[in-house]
Amino acid sequence: MATSFANPLLAAPVRAMPRSVAIIGAGTIGPDIGYYLKSAQPALKLYLVDISQPAIDRALRRFADYAAKAVAKGKMNEAEAGAVIGNVVGTVDYADIADVDWVLEAATEDLTLKRRIFAAVEAVVRPDTLITSNTSSLPAAQIYAELRHPERATVTHFFAPAWRNPVVEVVRWEKGDPALVEYLRWLFCSTGKVPLVTDDVACFMLDRIFDNWCNESALLLDRATAAEIDSVAGEFVHAGPFFVLNLANGNPIITETNTLQADVEGEHYRPAPVFRSVERWLTVAPGKSVDVAPDTARAVRERLLGVLFSQSVDILDRRIGEPADLDFGCRQALGFRKGPLDLMRDLGEDFSGRVLDRFGTERRGMPMPARPLAAYQRFLRHVLVDDLDGVKLITLRRPEAMNALHDEMTDEILSVIREFENDPQVVGFVIVGYGKRAFCAGADIGRFPRMLGDAPAAAQYARDCSRLLVHLDRMQKPVVAALNGMVLGGGFELAIRCHGIVALRHAWMQLPEITLGIVPGIGAMVVPYRRWPQAAARFNGMLRRAERLDAAHARELGVVDALADDYPALVQAAIARVRALAGKVAGIPDGVVDLGPLDPIEPRAANGQVLSAEVIALMESAIREAAAAPTLAAALDVGYRAFGESACTAAACEGITAFQEKRVPDFTRTA
CATH class of the missing domain: 3.90.226.10 (2-enoyl-CoA Hydratase; Chain A, domain 1)
Structure with a gap:
């Protein structure tokens, strides 16, 4: 996982800043990514590509709304806002993006669809055009298996709201050019993001934490309600797992991502069946709570800590990501009050070890630490x-x-x-x-x-x-x-x-x-x-x-x-x-x-x-x-x-x- 420089801005970029970018998918996160790019580089020409013209029209209205709010809050003047929303083109025709420097796909999490999109993209763009996917779970090796030039492609995973959230995962994979990863780290750092490099595994680094945190919460419904679980989880996160799932309509996403992990890494990752039968959860808003019986609260608390610690040590043991990036990403992208390694340190080795031992007994097959817990604390955090x-x-x-x-x-x-x-x-x-x-x-x-x-x-x-x-x-x-x-x-x-x-x-x-x-x-x-x-x-x-x-x-x-x-x-x-x-x-x-x-x-x-x-x-x-x-x-x-x-x-x-x-x-x- 070592990179050329720890500080991304020390790298000599192999490309200039992009002058034109096409984002495929005008739903929610695609336009938000575009707004971030235009805010950072107002002269950029941006294409929003979708099969639906109404979706494109809604995305363009969102751009204008974001800029108007920024002016109202004094974060931009009228001229700056005009530059941000200017030179943004909506299109349903891939031929319009033939000469762009970067194509960023932000469509639905569907492998077949993504492969079809990239086949159409590669048929029209230049051989040196940068290609990335915003997938949260699908490995680059699967997405780009059919590309003629896979070396210029990788995953750049943004987090909502993408125009404001500083975190973006950049995936290093077998057929990708290592220089491309260094370029993307430089580009993102230059434009106000914090790039975190991860290995090319299902769900990468941060979604492994989030998806299993949510899945474990659903598996706890045999002993606590969603509102009780969110109330206990409030000690560790700003918004409980069920509240976030409601906010993001995330039940199908957890089903897809944990099915992917289960198929690749074992049945212990299989999603809770309840996700297929529930549309919304009855829970509490952030900052609110319901009374939870002490024994129930203790069981929920330690189970949630168990899955958090289990996934964290697995990420580090397999070198999926770096420890400082893991803690930073959990705080900034996922809304944890403290990173999991900070939590483990603050709670102490004895308590954390007991939590992991109990979790390993209750959830057979889940990863356990390969080293003494103290070994996971030997890194610079800041x-x-x-x-x-x-x-x-x-x-x-x-x-x-x-x-x-x-x-x-x-x-x-x-x-x-x-x-x-x-x-x-x-x-x-x-x-x-x-x-x-x-x-x-x-x-x-x-x-x-x-x-x-x-x-x-x-x-x-x-x-x-x-x-x-x-x-x-x-x-x-x-x-x-x-x-x-x-x-x-x-x-x-x-x-x-x-x-x-x-x-x-x-x-x-x-x-x-x-x-x-x-x-x-x-x-x-x-x-x-x-x-x-x-x-x-x-x-x-x-x-x-x-x-x-x-x-x-x-x-x-x-x-x-x-x-x-x-x-x-x-x-x-x-x-x-x-x-x-x-x-x-x-x-x-x-x-x-x-x-x-x-x-x-x-x-x-x-x-x-x-x-x-x-x-x-x-x-x-x-x-x-x-x-x-x-x-x-x-x-x-x-x-x-x-x-x-x-x-x-x-x-x-x-x-x-x-x-x-x-x-x-x-x-x-x-x-």
């Missing part, structure tokens, strides 16, 4: 690591949170650095964000709301969050931040502790903490003034008014060492900077800083938001005190304590509450 000629590239992969830091990611970055910092074959490190949107959108609020009103606890929290940054301060090998997009709050504090910074020209930086009624506590009030005193006035504005700093201006100020025009050039610039700094890493200076005046300002952010005068005053006091500190360590401690003090203000309570409630804080109520 970072990717690539070796680029002696430079370790660490990619922050939390795209669902714009690569924001949290405790586990921080520890993973630190673990990679510690593993290689004394390796003579490693020159240094580059840290970059996944995708093209964000380097790092700050730090998750996480435990912080519980510390409001507790200055010592909040200050200690800031110290704890600084463990990676303090380690960077002490390093001899260079670490360079490669800013591939927005950089917010804690992400900026990480970047400025790296020994060099390079950035894409469109990247920008911001310290938005003041808009939440708090101060940045892990270095932003200290380090910039010591490293780049010539830019002090600019940092004053960033800290006190949440002003943005664009990459070009940061380059002029000396904060950024080099600019790049695209992701590959950014990585190369970062590597060059690592090599230039090798053996020349300079620490952040000790001593008193000549800060200069902090001119009085109105308590209002750059965007016009009213701010807390109290927190601005607290921040200014901390900046002055840190500048006067004789050592970096003493200055950083000033920042930690100031963060703790800000946590005790009414502004912090209002700001953090507003953030959680997704509204603009009203600091006029905290004066």
Whole structure:
């Protein structure tokens, strides 16, 4: 399952971005895939192909509705929406798609139908046209058995709603060109998706989880109702299996997919007969529940965990998919609150082992772990690591949170650095964000709301969050931040502790903490003034008014060492900077800083938001005190304590509450 690069954007694409795409099937998911592609590449020419003109007309109306909603929500302007819905052609004639770069089939899950579609497609398109199927279960080897050019074909499995859900499975199969898989990973990552590579087996990776989760739920109906099972399942998923089946009219799908698995892998996968006799389930909506007897709840809970753990270890033992991808896909594509491996870890080996043993007894033939359970936990969950000629590239992969830091990611970055910092074959490190949107959108609020009103606890929290940054301060090998997009709050504090910074020209930086009624506590009030005193006035504005700093201006100020025009050039610039700094890493200076005046300002952010005068005053006091500190360590401690003090203000309570409630804080109520 190894791929050329863990980070898809490091691959040199073997094709350009497609200029024209045909989607066959104008039902539900086909138009949604098309809308995603057009939103990412508005100049794309898109064909929606179907045997039914009314289906095409409905799909075109859906495009217009999606774009109108995006404008109403402020996510697009009228011109952008016009580009997205423009150049979209509906057709019932395959001859119209003869010159497209990519044909993506999204028709019914019927092998005979799909083969007939691809025979008709191959008869009209160019020999180099990319061909993919959106099948959720049928192996590529079966779908493409009759193609003349199978090397240019594979499966790209999207998840609903395809225009928004970030996950897409890309299938690696025997006759497919490996370079095609790498190209698709690059394409999807470039356009905002997260591609997960899977082996070519029935139901691939994620549908093996979902289909068997639902099938096992149906097999439990001899001891609990659908509403009871969904109520118990709510501990693990945002929507119970029967609610989702109702939503997706999924009973026939489970029958088809589990029949396929049973025919290939054994009778233990045979679908529950009840799926053939029930159209809709009597259940509860997400967030609702019914009372369940304790013994029943325990039996349902452990059976659901059993099938989840059984399928997960089987996927990993057979190398159908990678562990981090499995957990990520279950959370983002299937709506699990935690990935199955995280659940197994949190519940502990003893409990998880007992659940699996009981499940294996109740469901003979189902996969059991081939290794000790601890072996399934040995992977990095939130970072990717690539070796680029002696430079370790660490990619922050939390795209669902714009690569924001949290405790586990921080520890993973630190673990990679510690593993290689004394390796003579490693020159240094580059840290970059996944995708093209964000380097790092700050730090998750996480435990912080519980510390409001507790200055010592909040200050200690800031110290704890600084463990990676303090380690960077002490390093001899260079670490360079490669800013591939927005950089917010804690992400900026990480970047400025790296020994060099390079950035894409469109990247920008911001310290938005003041808009939440708090101060940045892990270095932003200290380090910039010591490293780049010539830019002090600019940092004053960033800290006190949440002003943005664009990459070009940061380059002029000396904060950024080099600019790049695209992701590959950014990585190369970062590597060059690592090599230039090798053996020349300079620490952040000790001593008193000549800060200069902090001119009085109105308590209002750059965007016009009213701010807390109290927190601005607290921040200014901390900046002055840190500048006067004789050592970096003493200055950083000033920042930690100031963060703790800000946590005790009414502004912090209002700001953090507003953030959680997704509204603009009203600091006029905290004066």
